[in-house]
Amino acid sequence: MAMGTLRQIRRRIRSIQSTAKITRAMELVAASKMRRAQLNALAGRPYAEKMRWVLADLAETLPLIEPEALHPLLQRREVKAMEIILVTPDRGLAGGLPSSMNRRAAQFILERGVPVRVVAAGRKGRDFMRRTGQQVVAEFIAIGDNPGYEEIRPIAQVVMQDFTAGLADEVYLIYAEYVNTVTQRPQVFKLLPVEPPAEAETARVDYIYEPGREAVLAELLPRYVERQLYGAILEAIASEQSARMVAMRNATDNANELMRDLTLVYNKARQEAITSELLDITGGVEALKGK
């Protein structure tokens, strides 16, 4: 075999080696970002829990209230239009996660018989919805790996406005539920109208409400919606990072495997080259001897 092929193989090995280095680095980065997102999600849990308790307590008297007097965010209407918040990664290289999110969202839209408005949180979802001609009414791109509560609130603002304005009669949240490192599942969650949790653990406390039950409820509900959205987005980030981590690990493994195979091919080619050179030399010597 000619020297040219040898050089080509060597170049190939070197390029795969640098690819493997990159994918390995991306794997490590994703792993640390994932841990960060998980910690963030845990840190906000006490607040979410308390809020659920209080809301459950407040909700006990809800059946006694006239439907028209209910807080706007609690009002159930006939569903003529829907809105979804589609939470997806901004970037790719996250295995099958972005496409399975989009697939779930597409299924959701096709299943309903009513117009569905899309609020895109993440580039992958926005691009998909736009490409397929869906009604993207608001988009939030570059939320980042570590968003603050402040950055999430405008998203909640959009859907609460649309809901109270009657542009959407139900609002759903579609995000990647974090099951474990290797499993993330698209999850559909009803955000509006708010369905107060029915939890017995509140153990029925007779609170004094100041300035009053209704006023507290009115202040609490938007925060409850925001908090749910925030929690879901943190979970989606953990899912994205762990999907990326696994994808990058697979890529690194594949690259290493390829490198092993190529090294074998390279050695074989090198030996063949040496053998044929030796043959040339001995052939030459034999020829001279014959004289």
Add this chain to the structure above:
Amino acid sequence: MPLKVDIVTAERLVYSEEGVDEVVAPGIDGELTVLPMHAPLLTMIKPGIMRIVKGGQDTDMAITGGFLEVRDDRVTILADAAERADEIDVVRAEEARRRAERVLEERVSEEELARAAASLQRALLRLKVAERRRRRTGLRPGPPGV
């Protein structure tokens, strides 16, 4: 029995202390003082200063508003992470809408909806096919070109 005080925001637990004697908070209807054996209470609080008295020592904390709950000698403040600047949220929400609107030109006709649905159906099918192919060849997702 002394009080246990927790301050939590949507992002994290900010403060947690046991053995507190007295809490003075900026309630929505004026300043309120919580002593041990207080009746269960849920009140809104305004942005302001909260004083926590423990063993004769005062600690002042800036509070951005939210709720205060008292129950069984536990005081929990569900604090807003920062002062709620609702105008800022509204502005950002409007920006997000405008970004989307630039592409979306008032398409609500039946025909447009049908076309979008068809397009979605096709995309869904493509995704499904891609998924199946990936499973069959046993190719794991990875970056292109490896």
